[in-house]
Amino acid sequence: MGDDRTLDMIAIAAGRVTVSDQRTRSHWSVDLAPYQLAAVPVTQALYARVTGRRPSAARGDRLPVESVSWRDAVRFCNSLSRQQGLPPVYRLDGDGVECDATGGYRLPTDGGRPVGPLLDIIYIIEPPRARRIAFEYT
Template sequence: MGMTGENVWVTVPEGLVTLSDRRTGRSWPVEVGSCLLAAHPVTQAWYAHVTGDRPSSAHGDRLPVESVSWWDAVRFCNSLSLREGLTPAYRLPCGDGGGGDGVGAGWDASANGYRLPTEAEWEHACRAGTTGARYGELDEIAWHRGNSGERLREVGGRRPNSWGLYDMLGGVWEWCWDLYDSEVYGTYRVLRGGGWFDERWSCRASVRRRSHPTLRIDDVGFRVARSL
């Protein structure tokens, strides 16, 4: 585990994860390489430090940033990379103001900059070697509707998984890089993890959600990864 700038980083080991989709009943294995993953979602203080913006509807430096679109998340990654002298991971359409549908955004896998985790990386990191629905007792590891008081809570307040990652379940849903199902849902991107207003069922390692990359809502944020 290491520290850079505003965050703590966890080295996620390589491994094999099996993704599944409840809607289609399909499951598929994915091999993932080792990566760095932020120990908790991007906070409002960190987002403001990098971008100068405070878009969230709730306010607090240690609260996860929310009301951020997928576009906002990938632009944050590029901005953070440039601040630290790294090569941005994403090629974004010229003049894109975040109103696009995600077409034209490309990922340079050879770049050393910051990025969103892939869906497979996210689930592999969330599980941390476990095979059940969750990596611990839900009330101990996550803020959800049953214990959040129906409001956003600060990052790091629940027990982490065995790899040192906090709030992988509950808190805010997290944007991933991947398209959900381009044939059925077009440019919709994957969301993972469940949020502070979700019932227990939604806060599981395998649950997949999707939304348009322009969505901004008060229970969606993101965390940052970096390839090794």
């Protein structure tokens, strides 16, 4: 696991997954390109380093960040992307959020809906290789 200044990424190979919606009892297959997935949830220290905010009710730098909205989570991904020299994925327009398919950090979604707790998983699409992203505190 990385320290409070890093986000360890795990390479995930291309493949096909089956997605299901329990409410409608439907399922479908989705082809996935190779991507990288964060090994651990975003910590409060990393979230504060990127956004300058500490929204979590339970305090602790190494604890996962919580108490963030969907819009806060996409803003975090865009800020992290910019800090790493990557293009932001999301465009926020009024109440809407649009997702661009280019590289940059994003939340796992299915048709724009989150598939897990916000910021528990963050990923980046790029060739599959392990990558450790380090942040310097100022």
